[in-house]
Every structure is written in structure tokens, then in C-alpha cells.
Amino acid sequence: MKILICLSNVPDTTTKIKFTGDNTQFDAAGVQWIINPWDELALTRALEIKETSGTTIEKVTVLTVGKADTEPTLRKALAIGADDAVRIDAEPKDAYQVAAQITGFVKEQPYDIILCGIESSDYNGSTVGGMLAEFLDSPSVSSVSGLFLENGQIRLNREIDGGQEVLETMIPFVAIVQKGIAKEPRIPSMRGIMMARSKPLTVKPAVAADELTGFTAFELPPPHAKCKMIDAENVGELVKVFRNELKII
Numbered sequence: 001m002k003i004l005i006c007l008s009n010v011p012d013t014t015t016k017i018k019f020t021g022d023n024t025q026f027d028a029a030g031v032q033w034i035i036n037p038w039d040e041l042a043l044t045r046a047l048e049i050k051e052t053s054g055t056t057i058e059k060v061t062v063l064t065v066g067k068a069d070t071e072p073t074l075r076k077a078l079a080i081g082a083d084d085a086v087r088i089d090a091e092p093k094d095a096y097q098v099a100a101q102i103t104g105f106v107k108e109q110p111y112d113i114i115l116c117g118i119e120s121s122d123y124n125g126s127t128v129g130g131m132l133a134e135f136l137d138s139p140s141v142s143s144v145s146g147l148f149l150e151n152g153q154i155r156l157n158r159e160i161d162g163g164q165e166v167l168e169t170m171i172p173f174v175a176i177v178q179k180g181i182a183k184e185p186r187i188p189s190m191r192g193i194m195m196a197r198s199k200p201l202t203v204k205p206a207v208a209a210d211e212l213t214g215f216t217a218f219e220l221p222p223p224h225a226k227c228k229m230i231d232a233e234n235v236g237e238l239v240k241v242f243r244n245e246l247k248i249i
């Protein structure tokens with residue numbers, strides 16, 4: 001079996017978000033890019049399964065749709081333990097276009113298990129995984145927080161209100177994973193970083209697929225009100241602020 005992890009290259013979660021062009025474009029200047037946190041957990045789980053499955057899992061591939069500047073993120077995934085990486089040479093424009101690019105690749109080189117994150121931490125569309133499954137005419141399971149390979153059978157756990165669903169699926173399938181799929185993301189070791197340099201990173205040309213949507217403008221949330229410090233002993237002052245300024249009592 002082969003596992004494919006779709007990786008979104010996203011700004012570090014501590015990035016101060018700015019826009020340019022009259023708030024129509026994200027300003028990428030000085031941004032540190034990382035693997036989307038959900039995709040990093042998906043990769044970790046895929047590696048855990050590969051390591052405990054004997055020879056059942058042949059390889060774990062990571063894939064991103066992006067330009068050359070996304071390659072350090074793919075190299076990090078290789079350092080964490082992925083066997084090979086694929087970059088589809090296209091600027092991500094919308095979920096349809098990204099899913100269409102991944103579909104083009106998977107139709108050429110099929111995978112048994114395809115993992116997508118529940119959302120990317122930058123544009124938060126939560127759309128690519130579902131679209132990909134539809135384009136591939138493949139079973140898909142959303143909100144997956146557990147993935148197990150037992151005697152050649154796939155078992156998936158889904159979080160539901162107040163409980164958990166346990167499902168089996170045929171392969172190939174797409175799982176859209178969330179928190180819980182792995183406990184902690186793996187940190188690349190020095191050996192992993194050295195090995196990543198010689199692991200294959202293949203660049204594939206984009207397939208023809210135009211975006212269907214586009215952003216017209218972005219708006220930042222209003223700045224937080226200035227923090228007012230009140231002495232822990234001064235309960236009277238705290239009550240006054242609650243009553244007169246915040247009007248919550």
C-alpha cells in the first residue's frame with residue numbers, strides 16, 4: 001500500500017498578518033513558512049503506521065501544490081520521515097484548482113490511502129479533501145481522529161457529538177484528518193535532516209485547471225482594546241470597571 005499526504009505550505013502560526021494592494025493580497029514578505037499543522041499530524045500518523053505494518057506500507061509520499069519556494073517545507077517533511085516528495089508546479093489559487101492538480105497526479109500515480117488535513121491554517125477553506133475525493137470518485141471520511149491498519153483492514157475513528165464513530169473503508173480512500181490523529185508532530189532529527197537532502201523531490205507540471213473563485217479583499221479584525229491592569233487586591237476597582245466601563249454587571 002502507498003500513502004499520500006497532501007501538504008499545505010502555510011505561514012507560521014505566530015506570523016503577523018499584513019495585506020498589500022489595498023487589502024487585496026496577502027503580504028508574504030518576511031513570512032516563515034511551515035507544514036500545515038493538521039498535515040504534519042497526518043504525516044506523523046502515516047509514518048507510525050508504516051513503521052508498525054511490516055512491509056504492508058510500501059512508501060509515504062508528501063505532495064504540495066505550490067511554486068519552488070514551498071520546497072523547504074517538503075524537505076522538512078522528508079526530514080521528518082516521508083520517503084519521497086512531489087511538488088506540482090502551480091500557484092495555489094482556490095480549492096477547486098488545488099484539488100484538480102492533486103487529482104491529475106493521483107490519476108497518473110495511484111495511492112491507496114490519501115490524507116488531507118481538516119483545514120489549512122491560512123485560508124481555512126476545509127474544502128480540498130472533499131473535492132479531491134469527489135474528483136477521484138473515491139470513498140472519503142471526514143473529521144478522522146484515528147487511523148489504524150489491522151490485518152490488512154483499515155479502521156477509522158470519527159469524533160461525533162458526545163462520542164466516537166468507528167468505520168471501515170475499502171481502499172483507495174481519502175481521509176480528512178483532524179487533531180487526535182497523532183499525539184504530537186514528529187520533530188526532524190539531525191540524521192533525518194541529512195537524509196532528506198538525498199531523498200527524491202519530483203516536480204510535476206501543472207494540469208490545466210483554472211480557479212473558480214477569487215478573493216476581492218481582506219479585512220483585519222479591529223485591534224484589541226488596551227489592556228487595563230487592576231491590582232489583585234483592589235476588588236472595588238474591578239467591580240467599578242465591570243459596572244461603569246464594560247457594563248457587564
Ligand SMILES: Cc1cc2nc3c(=O)[nH]c(=O)nc-3n(C[C@H](O)[C@H](O)[C@H](O)COP(=O)(O)OP(=O)(O)OC[C@H]3O[C@@H](n4cnc5c(N)ncnc54)[C@H](O)[C@@H]3O)c2cc1C
Pocket residue numbers: 005006007008009036038039063064065066091092093094095096098115116117118119120121122123124125126127128129213214215
Ligand atoms: C502562495 C499562495 C497564494 C495564493 N493566492 C491566491 C489568490 O491569488 N487568490 C485566491 O483566491 N487564493 C489564493 N490562495 C489561497 C488558495 O485559494 C488556497 O490555498 C486553496 O484554495 C486551498 O484552500 P485552503 O487553503 O482553504 O485549503 P483547505 O481546504 O482548508 O485545506 C485542507 C487540506 O487540503 C490540503 N491542501 C490545501 N492546500 C494544498 C496545497 N496547496 N497543496 C497540497 N495540499 C493542499 C491539505 O491537506 C490541507 O490540510 C493562495 C495561497 C497561497 C499559499
